[in-house]
Amino acid sequence: MSTAVETSQAHAAGEAEIATFYVGNQLMGVNIQQVQEINRHVKVTAVPHALDCVRGVINLRGEVVTVVDLRTILGLEQTEISDQSRNVIVKSRDEKIGLLVDRIADVESIRTEETEPPPANVSGVDGRFFKGIHKLESELLVILDVEEVLSTEGNEP
Amino acid sequence: MLQTEQLDEMLVVKPDGDIVASALESFRKELQGLIEQGHVNLAIDLDGVGIIDSKGLAIFMLCHKSLTAKGGRLVVLTGNEDFKQLFHVMRMDEHFTVAGAL
């Protein structure tokens, strides 16, 4: 069932809306401008001989959309799919790709000047996948660099 | 008044309006007049004519009859394709000549 994520109006420059989700225990997020929608992780059709991170493809209203496992890309341990798992469908270079995440969290409004550059390593994940780090009240929010995450360079199937 | 012009044995008659019911009487009278004057070979030039209505059409037949009765003939002169077609369809060109020029 799809919950269309509504893009709220652009605030004054300096603010951004981040759609956040959990991958493992780490809260991560993507700028809402890049998020097409968020779906439940329903049946995926496996693609033989694809890159490791590819879980498969789904039918998104007539389009064949790739779903990749964020955990695999980020180098984290695999885990079971639960019914909390979600596909975050993002737009990248004219293609829609789904990011499989463990649990959806809230949309956070953040001020861009409060975002710090990411360290070289966050919870065991290479910092290159992140655009920045943001301190929320209770935890740390890591903002993903979607292009880097979805990059296929240097990957062997 | 009808404009007329003698061309060999034909008298060319040029009506300058529509040959329609309203103008018919005067047209008829003038034609009659010409015939009485002895002009039995008439060429009616339709150059200045816009519309010919049904009764107007009849005039041509009447005229033709009158002329042939007196041993003459009627010629209708027109460059207008529509008129040519009209006379042809009506098979009137089987009775008198319809031509572009004399």
Added chain:
Amino acid sequence: MSLDNEKIIEEFTVESQEHLADVENDLLAIEAAGADIDLDLVNKVFRAVHSIKGASGFLGFTTIGELSHSLENILNLIRNKELVPTSAIVDALLRAADALRGLINDIHHSNEADVSEHVDALKKVIAGETSQSVRDSLEQMVRIGEPGRPAFEVSKHTLETQKRFGNHLYTLEFDLIADVEDKGKTPLNLVKELMALGEMVEARLDLANCEAGLDGEIPDTISFVVLFGTVVDVEMLADAFELTPERVHSIDIEDALPVPAEAESHRREETEKAVDTPVPPDVPAAEPKKEVSATAAGASPKPAETNIRVSVGLLDHLMNLAGELVLSRNQLIQYVSSGRLDGLESIASQLDQITSELQESIMQTRMQAIGTVFTKFPRVVRDLSGKLGKQCELTLTGKEVELDKSIIEAIGDPLTHLVRNSIDHGIERPDQRTAKGKNATGTISLKAFHQAGKVNIAIQDDGAGINGDKLKEKAVAKGLITSDQAHEMSERDAVRLIFHPGFSMAEVVSDVSGRGVGMDVVKTNIEKLGGTVDIDTEVGVGTTVQIKLPLTLAIIPSLVVRGGEDRFAIPQVNISELVRIRPNEVARKIERVKDAEVLRLRGNLLPLLRLSTAMGMQSKYLDPQPAELKDSHRERIVDRREPDDAAVVEHEKSRSGTPRRQNTAAGALNIIVVEAGHLRYGLIVDALHDSEEIVVKPLGRHMKDSPCLAGATILGNGNVALILDVAGIASKSQLSAPEEDTARGEKVSGESVSDESQSVLLFTNDPSEQFGAPMGLITRIERIRSEQIDSVGGQEVLQYRGSTLPLLTLESQIKAKPRPEQPKLYVVVFSISGREVGLIAPQLVDIREIPAEMDAVTFSEPGVLGSVIADGKTTRLIDLFALAEKAHPEWFADRQSVETTQGETPTLLLVEDSGFFRSQLTSFMESEGYQVVACEDGLVAWGTLQDPEQCFDLVVTDIEMPNMNGLGLARKIKGDPLFAHLPIVAVTSLASEEDIQRGFEAGIDDYQIKLDREKLVASVARHLKAAKLKAGVTAEQPATGIRS
């Protein structure tokens, strides 16, 4: 009465265009048939023109009416077999048809056009070609009319013509005063109206009341009777002219009475008129008008094409979807208004699916067959060939291939240019061709086909080909490239120069294909569509231009199959046939060649691949009861278990109580014979589903380079199915084209007699575990009673023929279940280091040829070489040597150390193409203390030898290898002074006396069995030693040549 309705005009235009679309090709076909007139075809064209004429009348398009009328006349004569369609006549018809098309394309100006040229030409045709019978019927007069009513006399021919035109005949009685004048109309209006609806075959103005002439009264009724031919029915007619029914009479043409021969002059008049009639006397006005030039057949003078044809089936489907959408929406509204949330999910998913399908179907409405583009080419070829004095024959293939409308529209011009090029520059003149020994008529073929998600269009001609050198010269002359660049350029690139902007082959830009529209524009336009163009040419032979359009909107027919749990689509174009093999035939029909399974199909061997394996998935079969997918344990196709498969047998039992052997669906094999280029193989799938037309969708960037997949599609049930790339699967599975195999000269037969298999003794320890031991190492097999086994100092031995045979028990050396207690056992005796050892093998199974390739990973442990599947059972191959070594390390303590002349570790060059043997031999030799460099082939080995960094002491080589076999290598080695000193030991599976003799002649020093480790090692050691001695001798040789 004129229907000046824009919409109706538009419909007329579209319809007429459709009629005319086929007319051209039909006329060409009629021409081709010549005297053998195809009546159906002529009638078809006739009807097309007739409808255009009829409708044009309604709408007041008089010029169109006139022209179609003229066309009609001729077609009528042809269909009455009164006229043979010669080329001259068809030419006139074609030109007239072109003009007609031009008129329709510019319909609002059509009345101003001048078609007299065509009308005259057509008239001439009739006049020149009318046959006598026609003249006769023109002479014969018949009377039309009801008794008491005014009658007409017309020629028989006229009547017959009316009949053939499909017109009804009526007499219409008008009173020019009452029906015209009093209605505010003029007679001219009436005439025009009449002409619009049909033909005035005859007319009569009753001038009875004009007798008095001008002196009489102007009549108040003027009777005008028309013999009218029209397709309009009587009611409409009466209505149109506001005539009361009694003044409209239907005339039955059969009732027309012949008129006795009289009125000669009248007859003659009729004859003359008939030649002209029934052309309506609509002579174009004298004012200057637009010349309607025949639109050059090649140009695409399409007016804004805003219409499309859609199959009724598709529309019905769309209607159904709309209906379903409405239902779902209603449901949703209901739920929402009643505040229900529980069923929302299912409604949402329903809506999701319906919307997807709707979207899909709407996209499909845009699909058109490429035939619509192809259809104009016969004409293009005909006209251009004629113009240039060439003879060309055109074949069209793949007219049904569908493309998106926008692509269809865009591809026409580039294709036209290419075809014209072929005729202009490609095909030579007939005399030139015959001089070259070619057929005087050149062939041009236009082919459209699908290949892995792309639409290919190939334009091929058997003309002069493109001369790369000439192109280079030209390019240099034009300053497009430097002469150095030209020099460096490959032939292929030279030919591609043709795509360079500013390049034209003809010295004078021919007005046919030149005019600045060059190949570069073609290339640009195709690239704009996302496609590619390439040229293949051979001077004197011909040229092929290949266009590939990566149309993700391509719809292709495909077969949906199941592999594992998922469905896959195989493009129909790749499918040659479907083969189904019953379970009881599987063993017989499936053969083995080398290590591949093949199907013998009509005498040829077809390599087989299992889809699920190729996709790296577990094969599944559908157990009918309960219906679920179960893993198939058929590892090998020829699996003795089927149809004894447990689940199947149980199923049978439960139904009937007694086990029955039956050909269940689960046991049969579904093989799809697929083709891609020269490759042909059989794909074994788990199940067949339907044939479906699928829309090809691209795979995302993460899977773009996947060789096995050509794209994806969404099936009717909303699931994604991957589209297979048949060629890619083959290459990934390393299936080679049959030619390659035969080139290798392999013996292809049912038995596998090759290096890559070995004879293995299969036996079990615990009955559930199967093992194998290489026969080559086994000396003999003994059958003993278990009491004969003694235990001496913890060791099991056999008192046997006066000596003690040490025994090995599997379970004490490797991970194996213990052997059962049984009275009789077998002992497998082999020889190690001069000693005999026996391996206890409780139960012998068989001796088999087993392929050498084995799984050396799963069961890897010392003593186990690896595992294979034999008889459907996992079988571990025992390393007898290692087993013995493990059990009695003391036996091997005094192994001779190996040394080279320099006291270093000797390096062996191992040449062996089988991966398995290569690793086995390497490990043998390395454990002996040698250094081993392994190569997979003679050629590679030769190259390695040359490497100055490497220094070898001995060569161990296989005989049968692909690029250079062992004998070839030996000859090379011995023939080269640098390497002639190297000892060469050949390892082989079997060798006859002749083979061995040949080997020695080639330079082989010794032959050994591959897996006879002992003997091999001994041989290597022996030869190394000999070489050492020899080297020592020569090293000591003083420069003066005195031998010591």
